[in-house]
Amino acid sequence: MVEHAVAPAGQERALSVHGRRIQLFEGGSGRPLLYLPPAGSIWWTPVHDLLARRRRVVLPVHPGCGTSEGLEAIETIEDLVFHTLDVLDALGLDRVDVIGHSLG
Numbered sequence: 001m002v003e004h005a006v007a008p009a010g011q012e013r014a015l016s017v018h019g020r021r022i023q024l025f026e027g028g029s030g031r032p033l034l035y036l037p038p039a040g041s042i043w044w045t046p047v048h049d050l051l052a053r054r055r056r057v058v059l060p061v062h063p064g065c066g067t068s069e070g071l072e073a074i075e076t077i078e079d080l081v082f083h084t085l086d087v088l089d090a091l092g093l094d095r096v097d098v099i100g101h102s103l104g
Contacts, residue, residue, distance in 0.1 A: 010025040034097070035101070039065050
């Protein structure tokens with residue numbers, strides 16, 4: 001079986017959350033899927049392209065990673081959870097399925 005190459009679907013943009021810039025990647029359409037990435041510097045990968053074939057994949061980069069601001073407001077994992085809820089509010093999403101990788 002031969003796999004066909006998938007064109008990159010992830011589009012990068014900035015999202016403002018409480019006056020802080022959040023680096024965000026999105027791709028695909030359909031029911032929203034929140035993908036919480038690991039801490040680091042690799043965001044949109046081929047697996048996200050595959051997910052975006054059937055879903056709207058939303059990948060916000062954590063504060064302090066990439067170009068996302070707001071690390072000074074994150075002291076506990078609960079702070080990161082509330083930050084993520086604020087991101088969803090800013091996107092107008094009230095229900096999403098969630099996938100997390102490492103810190104995500």
